[in-house]
Amino acid sequence: QRLAFDFLQDPIQINVGEVDSLVANKDIRQSIIMCSDAEKYDKLKEVLEKLTDNNNNNNTEQVAPANNGGGSPKNHVKMIVFVAKKMSCNVLADQLWDEGYAVDSLHGDRPQWERTKVMNAFKSGQLRLLVATDVAARGLDVKDVGAVVNYDMPAGSNGVEDYVHRIGRTGRAGNKGESYTFFTPGDRKCAKGLVEVLTKANQEIPPELDAMVPRFHRGYGGRGGGRGGRGGYRGRGGGRGYMYGGGGGGGGRGYMNGG
Incomplete structure (x- = not known):
């Protein structure tokens, strides 16, 4: 805004939704x-199991998820799991891969060509689960994301604003979406802003979260109620077969080399 007023003559500002308010x-x-x-x-495993069961009951026709060679891949709605650190991205993606999920990581330490391949596989449905940092997922636009998980609540002065942007990756173009946020005692600085966002959207507020907001702030009337290094994956035998071609054994991820 400052740049616009510095360099433009009589600029017009168009606001969509509430101004200076997170909704x-x-x-x-x-x-x-x-x-x-x-x-x-x-x-996280509880959330994934719930969404897998729901998706299987819906019997929707989808692109077959990538297989890690350890049996049938999990069939759940397309999801993004947000974490705070790149190393957490790698570790969590590896753990979920070993559990049978068609998952990969997206963070700033991966080269651009890898990030592009991962995103294409996610958009096509070959990958059903993406573990990402905020920076890597900025500008990400995938219309059929069914759920977002905040594994780590965004921190800092823009924590709640980042929360709203993260969950906005689902529920796009008139579709319904779900978000799940793991909130720890260490996140209490975000409690007031988060409660305000939940209240405006008429969402349930856990009593434990509500109790973290100092009484004099309660004017909202809410209701109670790295093992793979920088590459993002491990170079283990029988690795992610969909990366570099072939099946689950010996090889890597097929979508990386067009396999």
Whole structure:
């Protein structure tokens, strides 16, 4: 805005929605899961199992997910899991791959050609799950993302704003979406702003989250209720077969070399 007024004559500003107010898409059902850092992975598996069961019951026809060679790949809605650190990206993607999920990581330490291949595989449905950092996923536009998981709540002064942008990756173009956020005691600085966003979208607020907001701030009337290095994947035998071609054994990820 400052640059516009410095260099343009009589610029016109067009605002869509509320000005100076964070508003989440009401087509997204937001779930806040209170937990400790140590509980996050188990909570993520619970969310994935729930979404896998729901998707199997819907019997929707989809592109076959990539197979890691360890049996049938998990069939769940297309998802993005946001984490705070690149190393967490690698580790979490490896863990989920070993669990049978068609997953890969997206972060700034991966070369651009790899990120492009990963995104193309995610858009096509060959990958069903993407573990990403904020920077790598900036500008990401995939219309059929069914759910977003905030494995790590965004931190810093823009934490709640980043939260709204993250969950906005689902519920696009009139579709419904779901978001799941793991909120720990260490995230309490974001509690007030998060409660305000949830209240405006008429979402359920966990009592534990509500209790983190100082009483004098409660004017909102809410309702209670790295093992692969920089490459993002491990160079293990029988690695991700869909990366460099071939099946699950011996090789890498087929979509990387057009296999």
